Amino acid sequence: MTFTTLLRNDGRPSMVTWVLILGGVLNTLLDWLFIVVFPFGLAGAAIATMLSQAVTGLLCLQHFFGPRTRLKINLEQMKLKFDNCINIARVGLPSLLMNLYLSIVLTLHNMAFLWVGGPLHVAAYGVVSYTEAFFYLIFEGIALGTQPIYSFNAGAGRFDRVKQARNIAFGMTLLTAALGLALIYSRPEWLVYLFAGDNPNLTPVAIEGMHWYFWGLPMEGLILVGASFFQAINCSKQASMLTGAKLILIAVIIYCFAWAFGVVGVWMSLATCSTILTIWMFYAMKRVEARLH
Template identity: 60%
Template sequence: MSTVDLGTAPLSRLFLRYVTPTVAAMLVTGVYVTIDGIFVGHILGQDGLAGMMLAYPICAVLYAVGALIGMGSSSLASFYLGKGEQAKARHIVGNALVMVLIASAVLAFIGIRYGKEMLTWMGAEGVIFDAGFAYLQWYAWLGVFAVLSMAFTALLRNDGRPGLTTWILVGGGVLNVLLDYLLMAVIPWGLAGAAIATMLSQAVTGGLCLWHFFTPRSQLRIRLDTLVPDWRLMRETLRLGVSSFLMYLYLSVVLALHNKALLSVGSSLHVAAYGVISYSEAFFYLIFEGIAMGIQPIASFNAGAGNWQRVLRVRNLALGVTLAVALCGMIPLYLWPEGVVYLFAGDNAALLPVASLGIWLYFWGLPMEGLLLVGATYFQAINRARIASLLTGGKLVLIGGFLWGFSSLWGVAGVWLALPTCSTLLVLVMWRAMGKEAGQHAAAP
């Protein structure tokens, strides 16, 4: 489908064309993330889950930076394609590769040099520290692949190839599962094996996505001249990508703060329970992300072309689908919480009641999380970076206060209740901003 179709084709067909393969890819990724958690929980037990939960918030910064570059450059490139400026869109993609390489080198140095200090601050000690440090070090050494994969899957989708992106992500997910089995079950490398498996699969995914932009099939083909830094375009890319960066950084911060709070008012058993909850949430979060990323090219192109009624309609469609998915997802979580815990941790008598209660207190906020993610991405896609950053940055600012206040009042139960309450408040802010946005463009064509 050409970029011209984004402005003229029926929105229902465009939605299916872009969102369906993106959600399918994320759904498959969600399955593999779930399987990854099952491997860790069943092979390494609750200490393995706790070690990964303490290390992953640090590792997740790589994905935040990849989202900063990928979503910022893809939104900006689509915006300029909508304005008919293809040369500038190509330059944006070339500069994205330069930013990936620079950022990866900086993050690798920080992770290798300060990894132990960061894990100690997180509260890791003993066998949990050793497992978490092995996981963190491999993420640091091979982190360029995570940043590259995150950035260029978004760009490939934006280049009119959502189906190809899906197949690449599916292939990477299958490889991840196979390597998990090889490096954890066959070769007992523990959490180091889990990290190596993830990074090697990211290398394949990122490499295949990047290769597309060096072929004649790409309308945003990378050439030597597009690799010359354009500082204005880079600043604009980063400005637009801040919302996605904060969204992923928020995930990292939320994990870290939850871990600290749970160790403060609970124990490592509660951190392991949070691992079960986080893996369960990640499955649905990836679906929400697929919806958000799927509508981004449609919204960005039509915003650049001034087709505001199409922009608003695709936004409403995305929010409706997100709400439906979240409500459906809550059914198994609330009807069979014990089954969810068993899936990740097996027959662990100590963990079962703790994690089951956490599921009950935590997941009423699932619809709010989905609506907030899609809403922030929508504002980013239409070049409203300030509102998008306000929503995602607001979570970063508020969640610490909610966790401190709620845990002081209600202990571990307060930790479970903090995030859904915070997200509900921000959804109300988002709804008001969307009402103003719709009013401004009510008379637009």
């Protein structure tokens, strides 16, 4: 994970893409080898995963000893300095909170559905969360892909280019969300079938959940891009507030909505939380832009 980020910032995003594709294909082939050809079972799957990650890690590592890198690895450069460590922790905190958020949101939803609903609603949320993860990863790709552009131009004092890149990222996010919403609201049964098969009990519950849950999809994407933007221009306070407040706010909203509206309230919680934070995000961006100008 570290190497892929470094390679993107070192001007080799296409190399990262091909290495990751190779890792996925290799993992699949090794799964077949160690589970089907050699009956190692679950241990075989673990071995396949570790070997494929070792290959991708080594392929990325060799780049930093070659002639095309600006980030050559040497012992002097790798010495720990307290100020650098503190700065890395400060700027990296939003990423920690962003990844922590996924686990917490999943747990909170499952607990709330067991409180006001039942196991069928938990299963339906599983289908919905798989669907959400597909779009979330696209939004994350847009956010992480534009981050080096933000940081490079911010360091060069070209904030006009930073704003241009951010607006393009926002536009791509909204376009992706619009296409996703068109699919989700027009053919939700396809998505349920993709993740749960033909289940007459689960399908109507999952479809109803999708209708209440996914209206906040555009805001989810905008928040990811916004947090990445703040982080890249060294406004880690705003990025941490955006990601950290989401953890607290979603817990409060899920509890209140579950108590007041039952199952429907749980479905609506995340979209409501994301909408509130999106409004605050644009307000914070205006203040940051005014200060930088």
